[in-house]
Amino acid sequence: MDFLQYQNGKLIAQGHAIADLAKQYGTPLYVYSRDYIEQQWIEFDNALKGRKHLICYAIKANSNLALLHALVQLGSGFDIVSQGELERVLKAGADPKKVVFSGVAKSVIEIERALVVGIKCFNVESEAELERIQMVAKRLNKIAPISLRINPDVDAKTHPYISTGLRDNKFGISYQLARDVYHKAAQLSHIAIEGIDCHIGSQLTELSPFLDAADRVLNLVDQLKNDGIVIKHIDLGGGLGVCYDDEVPPKSSELVNEILKKLSAYSDIELVFEPGRSLVANSGILITKVEYIKHQDDNHFAIVDAGMNDLIRPALYEAWMRILPEKQTTDDAITYAYNVVGPICESSDFLGKNRQLSLQQDDLLVVCSSGAYGFSMASNYNSHPKAAEVFLEASQHRLIRQRENFDMLWQGEII
Ligand SMILES: Cc1ncc(COP(=O)(O)O)c(C=O)c1O
Numbered sequence: 001m002d003f004l005q006y007q008n009g010k011l012i013a014q015g016h017a018i019a020d021l022a023k024q025y026g027t028p029l030y031v032y033s034r035d036y037i038e039q040q041w042i043e044f045d046n047a048l049k050g051r052k053h054l055i056c057y058a059i060k061a062n063s064n065l066a067l068l069h070a071l072v073q074l075g076s077g078f079d080i081v082s083q084g085e086l087e088r089v090l091k092a093g094a095d096p097k098k099v100v101f102s103g104v105a106k107s108v109i110e111i112e113r114a115l116v117v118g119i120k121c122f123n124v125e126s127e128a129e130l131e132r133i134q135m136v137a138k139r140l141n142k143i144a145p146i147s148l149r150i151n152p153d154v155d156a157k158t159h160p161y162i163s164t165g166l167r168d169n170k171f172g173i174s175y176q177l178a179r180d181v182y183h184k185a186a187q188l189s190h191i192a193i194e195g196i197d198c199h200i201g202s203q204l205t206e207l208s209p210f211l212d213a214a215d216r217v218l219n220l221v222d223q224l225k226n227d228g229i230v231i232k233h234i235d236l237g238g239g240l241g242v243c244y245d246d247e248v249p250p251k252s253s254e255l256v257n258e259i260l261k262k263l264s265a266y267s268d269i270e271l272v273f274e275p276g277r278s279l280v281a282n283s284g285i286l287i288t289k290v291e292y293i294k295h296q297d298d299n300h301f302a303i304v305d306a307g308m309n310d311l312i313r314p315a316l317y318e319a320w321m322r323i324l325p326e327k328q329t330t331d332d333a334i335t336y337a338y339n340v341v342g343p344i345c346e347s348s349d350f351l352g353k354n355r356q357l358s359l360q361q362d363d364l365l366v367v368c369s370s371g372a373y374g375f376s377m378a379s380n381y382n383s384h385p386k387a388a389e390v391f392l393e394a395s396q397h398r399l400i401r402q403r404e405n406f407d408m409l410w411q412g413e414i415i
């Protein structure tokens with residue numbers, strides 16, 4: 001991670017000592033570099049210069065309002081999957097005309113709200129959803145802009161839980177049916193066909209699945225053109241992977257360049273991307289404190305104050321995330337192969353296994369690459385208040401979400 005390095009044996013994030021951040025804000029603590037996020041967004045955007053385009057950041061990756069506001073200021077659009085996410089982007093100051101709405105289960109109320117605020121487009125995931133949008137739009141006397149999310153049946157070559165473009169996945173409309181559903185959409189009085197969409201999965205580390213999916217989408221665009229159905233934008237979703245360990249995913253500019261080559265004959269069509277992880281994962285760290293060390297039989301446990309309630313990726317996908325000690329390990333240090341485990345009463349509650357570390361009680365550890373699908377997937381399981389979040393902005397840092405207190409834990413409950 002570019003913004004983390006050791007100086008005089010201490011871990012520093014963008015000029016700030018991890019130990020000082022932990023002291024000021026407490027642990028567990030999420031810290032994000034605003035500069036890093038802006039840099040990723042600008043690189044993506046620059047690669048698309050000269051082409052009509054929109055980057056719709058997928059806010060499920062990290063939906064903190066300060067982070068969203070930073071992207072609003074850059075001119076970003078947003079990909080949302082619920083009314084909660086819609087309200088978040090509006091609160092952060094987003095232009096609804098730059099918001100695309102994905103997700104397989106849009107309710108009547110969600111559709112109504114999106115129509116009232118005037119979003120750019122619904123990414124429709126089933127024929128039944130299309131009918132519902134028509135029904136709601138007719139009642140409100142509005143025209144609903146739509147894309148069909150195509151399930152291209154392409155193997156994203158990623159973890160099965162985060163693969164979304166295979167025929168057995170619940171997402172999108174099957175490639176074989178899509179043309180007929182477009183014909184149906186064209187007949188509906190309160191539907192305006194705007195685009196076509198696909199998103200085949202997350203943490204993709206190769207270009208070929210993106211290109212295969214794009215081929216299938218373009219094939220459909222051609223067929224639809226022959227049928228007299230005009231597609232104004234192509235949305236190729238998100239999914240670009242990041243380096244957690246030794247992966248070498250394509251850069252956003254590489255992905256964009258290859259896609260632009262494919263789309264050279266379609267220069268009048270706007271290009272939309274929905275990156276999430278690639279913009280934010282490596283902007284973020286989770287700082288946690290060692291509560292206890294336990295050497296038992298052949299096992300060495302570092303029991304820390306952050307668990308699967310704060311960061312569920314290791315428990316859910318056995319995801320490997322780099323863990324760095326705040327104090328740099330010296331050559332003569334005695335190390336053990338630690339399982340770094342959290343406070344939660346589940347055996348799957350670990351942040352990392354078999355990590356060679358030299359540790360003592362009260363030491364700090366940093367879980368790298370936790371800017372995406374970290375806090376946004378956090379829960380209050382075992383009644384732990386959620387962690388605080390901090391933004392690093394150039395040489396400053398500031399709180400962007402206060403640590404939850406106990407009153408917040410039972411807010412809304414009735415005895
Ligand atoms: C529809 C849609 N768009 C975009 C994304 C963002 O994906 P990623 O964070 O892998 O870029 C997702 C999540 O996988 C998604 O479901």
Ligand SMILES: N[C@@H](CCCC[NH3+])C(=O)O
Binds near residue numbers: 162202203313372
């Ligand atoms: N939560 C997943 C990514 C899911 C993407 C959403 N479709 C992860 O942490 O890798």
